Amino acid sequence: MKESLSIAEFDGKKYKIRLVDSDSDNKAVITHYLHNVENGVAKYYEKDAKEYIADFLNYKYGEEQPKTVKETAIQELLFEVNNVPFPTPKNYTFKFIDLFAGIGGFRMAMQNLGGKCVYTSEWDEQAQKTYRANYGEIPFGDITKERNKAYIPDDFDVLCAGFPCQAFSIAGKRGGFEDTRGTLFFDVAEIIKRKKPKAIFLENVKGLRNHNGGKTLATILNVLRNDLGYFVPEPQIINAKDFGVPQNRERIFIVGFRKDLKIEEFKYPKPLDADVSFEKVKEENVVPTKYYLSTQYLQTLKNHKARHESKGNGFGYNIIPDSGIANAIVVGGMGRERNLVYDDRIIDFTPTTKIKGEVNREGIRKMTPREWARLQGFPDSFIIPVADASAYKQFGNSVAVPAIQATAEKILETAKIKHHAKRK
Template identity: 70%
Template sequence: MELKEKISIEDINGESVRIRLVEAENYKKSAFTHYLHNNKNGVSRFYKKDAVSYVKDLLANKNPEERITNKVAEKALQYYLFNFKNNVPFPEPKNPKFKFIDLFAGIGGFRLALQNIGGKCVFTSEWDKYSKQTYEANFGEIPFGDITKDITKSFIPDNFDVLCAGFPCQAFSIAGKRGGFEDTRGTLFFDVAEIIKKRKPKAVFLENVKGLRSHDKGKTLETILNTLREDLGYFVPEPQIINARNFGVPQNRERIFIVGFRNDLGIEKFEYPKAINKKPILSDILEKEEVSVKYYLSDRYLNTLKNHKARHASKGNGFGYEIIPEHGTANAVVCGGMGRERNLLYDHKLTNFKPITNISSEVNREGIRKMTPREWARLQGFPDDFRQVVSDAQAYKQFGNSVAVPAIQAMAKQILKTLKK
């Protein structure tokens, strides 16, 4: 059934019908880009009907006097296939080795990592509109929206190999229960588990914050593992905490990795990736040329940070800003002000001290600045040709929320290696 037909009659006179029409248009646009990216691998059939509908709407808007048929729209859709990849910075590999889906996709850290080792992404979802803009700019594909909605799940194709998800951490209500699939209802992990149950991928690759291990006194992780092992039928080795610093980026970023393999594959052993020998330092990712004065702290702001740190130090606390030496390692980049304030640095290359933002005092002369979004991108392992198409504020948020690409890639290599065995 076409998306517009899914709107219920009782909503016709309400505001919700306009919102749902907009949502329907967004879904069709996502289906259109997914169709273009999957026209050669058989997955396109999951997206074709709404892709044709989207093109039909485009043609009707451009040619209001003409009657646009599905046949005309299908021909136009084939025309798009010749041109859509001309300006995609990170296209999929020409000869993919496996297929995966990208849930809670953010700006595509999982996708970039798995494409680098020969993976083909056949479905992606992300609800944040700014992250979707960055994702589209770099991969030429618009993620579907809210994965908790049945309509979003209905677009997920069959027969993909790996499910990837960096889902948010939520507590489960498991008091007096066995801590399995049913106990995850109302959480985002439930939606992941529901997809696994229905699509049965060969492997599952989940990433979360280090604190998941102790979250809700360990009950949250216990429920996740019980669900995967007992209810969904996957071999799941004991999860491991991986530090991105051990895989080529100068950032202390510890995340828990959970991997699972469908029981019928007969896999009973998995080796987590080993740290590489390279020990990166901050100067490896810093800008070589002078950066804008907007990244330098004002005197007033710097004094505020110093006073704040001094107050905590007097109480025996270690809170406050931190200046990372060039030979050092950055703290974990996170969204929010402290992610930047705990990763300040000295940079004396500034020659123009005239403020270009509305600060209320002079630019500091100590050379103290925050890192640029591009430097944060490098800390997360994104290449320099990864496009930043949003404001700095959004870019900090996106890179802070992202996965560290090299660590994800090292883990994905091990998953693929295990599947091949």
């Protein structure tokens, strides 16, 4: 067995343990087991988890390692998964699973409401790092693999999934369960079919409504309502700015309830009467010079915008005033270029990265990853353990926590699932 990046490394008086094995799904089994050692969910992970832990210890000590080392190792591992910024609520009242989890926006919202995550899946390795740093758990990888599906426990209350949008091959067909094969929605539907949670909560881009001429959404609703037997009210476009964060981010929310619950009506949350503006999430201190645009890059953006304006197009960079609301933060350069800000507090114009030209004197900079985190409703205690490029991608792909939490609270109320009321 080959030594690799560890789940945990512990220094004691007589030993050091470095966990091994390059298969992150094995590490997912271990952390999921450790998160559930005090409840019945552990049984879904226990056999394999104990085998993997034994393998790790045998690699270091051989078959003769002292029993005290094994016991101490387990205790240290338990400390590792629980000593995190956002542990499971001790008095949790419901269980959920987190599919296509990203960096845990759904998990943040559901834990705030008193939920316990009993399974999570996210294939991106950089996102897994961020997830582990904040929740003490490594997500399972590719959810299309039966091996990973097989670990999903029974008897959880809510299935959460921010699944990617894909077109289905449904030309001339009714667009049922079988027609979604080969898409990631099929895997979500298959899990719903097997586990039959009380409620489901799906999130996607606004464009899903018209994706593939509206056929994609029609197929999703048909599968959920007719094939899987869930009450699914009409999906709704929810804007993050209506729930306390200064970001104009519209996303489609799809909720559903198992029909035996006899739910016939669902009301999405009403917008908060909250005053939101970028200044409330802006960095309090002077930010590093690396976030300021170079003169040459800024001129390129100005030229690009001027060309499009001359053609009557509205493309190009945007500068968000302190009193304004950010555009949707999205993956890619335009996500940052449409969310530039003025910040004239800079005092050192010495470039800290390789740039063409010099640092601009107009005080124009990109938002920082922490500002993006705040725009998505993540608290400042949320750890960002990855490089900026990965951080922008992760926050750009994330759900907006406050909008998810407000809707989740309505779901729990409607399904009569006990929870902690957190919405102000």
